[in-house]
Amino acid sequence: MRAVCHCHFCQAYTGREKSDFVIYRRGQVQLPEANKARFRFFKKPAFVDRGACIECGGAAYEHVNIPLLPGLVFIPAPNHEQTGVLPDPALHMFYHRRKTDVADSVPKYTGPLNGEWQFVRRLIWALVSSRS
Ligand SMILES: [Zn+2]
Numbered sequence: 001m002r003a004v005c006h007c008h009f010c011q012a013y014t015g016r017e018k019s020d021f022v023i024y025r026r027g028q029v030q031l032p033e034a035n036k037a038r039f040r041f042f043k044k045p046a047f048v049d050r051g052a053c054i055e056c057g058g059a060a061y062e063h064v065n066i067p068l069l070p071g072l073v074f075i076p077a078p079n080h081e082q083t084g085v086l087p088d089p090a091l092h093m094f095y096h097r098r099k100t101d102v103a104d105s106v107p108k109y110t111g112p113l114n115g116e117w118q119f120v121r122r123l124i125w126a127l128v129s130s131r132s
Helices: 008-014 112-129
Strands: 002-005 019-025 037-041 048-053 059-064 072-076
Touching: 002 112, 008 019, 008 048, 008 059, 019 059, 019 112, 037 059
Parallel strands: none
Antiparallel strands: 002 019, 019 072, 037 048, 048 059, 059 072
16 A cells, blocks of 8 residues: 655655655565664654665664554655556555645545544555455
């Protein structure tokens, strides 16, 4: 699944107006050695451990541990070698924090609770309907 988040933490983490990221089960991706990135939690509860490249400081990947869900890895869409093969985003969340309007047909959710609920709802469906 792919999603776009406009929250302040994602803006700070990516250095961009929004975080456009793709979600994988931990076993689906081969990650660089852990010492190639510096990890940091931006807020509590500490579900999202955000890794920045130790060389350029750019957003590298995130370890995500949401209770009751399998371990996940979020990778910024621009970090993929071929962005054209990625699925379309499932939603925009924290859209009330957007720096600029986005003109696409992807559902947009405002408010933290609604956005996170819509994200988790779609994520659970994507996990259930995809093979590991
Ligand atoms: Zn965010």
